[in-house]
Every structure is written in structure tokens, then in C-alpha cells.
Amino acid sequence: MTDIEAYASQAKAWLEKTPIPENTGTEVSREFMAKLYDAGYSGISWPAEYGGQGLSTAEERVFQQAARGKALPVGVFGIGLGMCGPTLLSLGTEEQKKRYIRPLLRGEEIWCQLFSEPGAGSDIASLQTRAVRDEDGWVLSGQKVWTTVAQHADHGLIxxxxxxxxxxxxxxTMFIVDMRAPGVTVRPLRDMTGIAHFNEVFFDDVRIAEDQVLGGVNNGWHAAITTLLHERMSIGMGSAAPDRPTSYKSIAARAQKRGLTEDPAVREKLVDLYIQERALELFNARLAQEVKAGVNPGSRGSVTKLLLAELTLDSAETAAEIFGEGVVAHSEDDELARYAVALAWAPGMALGGGTNEIVRNAIGERVLGLPREPQVDRDVPFRELKVGTQKKETGA
Ligand SMILES: Cc1cc2nc3c(=O)[nH]c(=O)nc-3n(C[C@H](O)[C@H](O)[C@H](O)COP(=O)(O)OP(=O)(O)OC[C@H]3O[C@@H](n4cnc5c(N)ncnc54)[C@H](O)[C@@H]3O)c2cc1C
Structure with a gap:
């Protein structure tokens, strides 16, 4: 048995014997994450000096494969593990990495990402939340929106x-902000699934210490791009395509059971879904190999997020087309109810982490070498721009 095979069987054995709680409340998630960490399965490929396991992405993938279909209750840590942690590792000071990485991996601290604003989404560089320096550090004021898990978060990257x-x-500039600091107000926003996945967050003169700047003063654009590239890779590669509620396997099995696969139109839809799922899986396997070999996929990593967003929408629509009016959230048939929730959730996948149009622009410009989109405001001082809700007379 090779080392990696031994690791795989160890991981499988641990997952078999460890009860996976169904209740996904935050406390349950924190406890489970601590168990995962103590068993050596959180931060598998993260550097050991900051609390990771110091292994390679090969072990990381092996564990993910072993955990397929298990629905581990760790979703609330997704932003921290997929985006904030990798950004801290790339840009953080030694003290920041020592302070924040281990508690993140052990589920002791939850993170959120505060980029989008009411007047700055795709054009995120037009943001208006301000941080003003004084003798003790920085004073932050403004509003963010669509902030996933902010209601549970201990820290945010803003x-x-x-x-x-x-x-x-x-x-x-990018900062680490204490989400429990005086002046931070979090208000939930309900999406089409009926659940408040995200929030609006208000900052009223919130104090941030000087050592909470991440990646250097006025270097926040570079820092944000670092987070966004991690975000797109982590969304696209994070959820194994066959585990989605509207996976090919689930839809095809149901269609077959009901004798619908004799219909050529249904067969065509299913084949199309199968091809998309396989293409995404193979592309992800290739990205994983590259990462393992030390190659930075850069903006090519965004392709996986685009593929997943399209697959999520296509597969939810396919389920709705094949099974028709039975696909409703209150259905007594659990599978149909899950399809309905997936259908309501699917459009969000084409928005969060950069809309499909924006991701296509990035791929066009940075991967395919197409000409850049015209940007007439690129060299104009921000104070002179009329962006979002900014009033000319107030400046930023
Ligand atoms: C499920 C979900 C979770 C999210 N979580 C977070 C989070 O945790 N933190 C956070 O900061 N944000 C989060 N967001 C917000 C997300 O990043 C924004 O919704 C996204 O960047 C788009 O911004 P917007 O909604 O303001 O749309 P807009 O930027 O106003 O876009 C509106 C439409 O115009 C199109 N468009 C805009 N500019 C261009 C262009 N140059 N070329 C072509 N088309 C263009 C867009 O594609 C879109 O269709 C989340 C969103 C969702 C759906």
C-alpha cells in the first residue's frame, strides 16, 4: 500500500466511525470542526507552523473524496477556509498568521468577507466604505451588503x-475587522430559498488597530484580487459535482424509475448534464494537479466557478423540466423538495464570487489575452468620480 492509499483508508475509517451530526447549528459546527482538526483533517495542506497539517494537496483531495456524500456540517467555515485563510497566508504578517490561522482551522473563529456594497458589486473598486487614520489606528464607517455568514462571524476581511x-x-486597503466591535450592526437578508444566508452590515466609527491592516496600506486592490481568485477556485472546486442535490446521478435515477428515460428529449438533457459534470470534474482534477505541482492557475481558476454556476442552473432547470410541477419546496417527497430549493438557490451561484459576465470578462482578458474592457475612470481620482451613491460634494 502506498502512503497515499494508507492515508485514504485512515481517513475513510475515521469518517466511518465518527458520527456526523445532522443539526447544523453554529455550535454543532464548531464542535465538529474541532473534532476534525484534532483528528488531523482540517487544514490538511496548510503550513504546519501556523496550525495546519503541512501535508500536500494530494492528501487534501483524498480526504475530500472520502468525505463525498457525507454532508459534513462545516459550511459556516467555508468563507474562512476558502477565502480569508488563504488570503491571510498569502499576505498576512507573521503575527497575523500565528494569531488567526489555527483558531480558524479548529472552528473556534468564524470569518466573513465584506467586499460588496449597495453601490459597488461588480465594480467593487468603486466602494465607499471609508477608513480614516488617527493616532490610534483607523476609524471605519460605511455599509456592506450580501455578507454571507456575517451573523455568526467573529472576524471579517473588509x-x-x-x-x-x-x-x-x-x-x-484591506483590514481584519472584529465583527463584535462596538459600532458593527449585522442585519439578515432573506434570499429566494427563504433562508437568510447573507446580511447587510453597518460600520459606525468602528476602531481598527494599525496591526490589522492586511497586505499594506493602499494595496487593497491587490489583496482583494488575491481573495477573489481563492474564492472562485474554492467555490468551483469545493463542492464535488456529483454531490449536488440535482446531480446527474440523482436526476437520472429518478427519471429511470419513472420510465421517463425512453423519451429522447429527456435522454438528451441527461446526457448534456453528464457531460457538463464530467468536464467540471476533470477540469478540477487538472487544477488540483497543477496546484500540487506548484503552478498557480491564476485566472484560469475562475473557469471552474463559471462551469459550476452554469451546471448548477442547468441541472436545477433540467430537474424542473423533467419532473414538472412536482418540484415544489413543500413537497412531501424529499428529493423533489431538494430540487425546488436548488432551483431557487441556482441563480445566486451565477452572482456570488463575481457574476458569470464578470468572470467571463476576467477569463477573456487574463486567460485568452483579449483586449481589456474600456475603463474611462481608471486614471481619475476617486473623489472626482460619480459612482454608486457617492455625492459629488461629499467626496469619498
Ligand atoms: C449567494 C451570494 C453570496 C454572496 N456572498 C457575498 C459575501 O460573502 N461577501 C461579499 O462581499 N459579497 C457577497 N455577494 C455579493 C456578490 O459578490 C455580488 O452580488 C456580485 O459581485 C455582483 O454585484 P451586484 O449584486 O452589485 O450586481 P451588479 O454589479 O450591479 O451587476 C448587475 C448585472 O450587471 C452585470 N454587469 C455588471 N458589470 C458588468 C460588466 N462590466 N460587463 C458585463 N456585465 C456586467 C452583472 O453581471 C449583473 O448581471 C454574494 C452574492 C450572492 C448571490
């Missing part, structure tokens, strides 16, 4: 305007 006299991309 980007704010720190210099309005330079062009919009150049006057932004």
Missing part, C-alpha cells in the same frame, strides 16, 4: 477607501 485623492483602484 476593503475600505483609505485615499480618495488617487484613482479608485489605488486608494483601497
Amino acid at each position: 476593503i475600505a477607501r483609505t485615499d480618495a485623492d488617487v484613482p479608485k483602484h489605488k486608494g483601497i
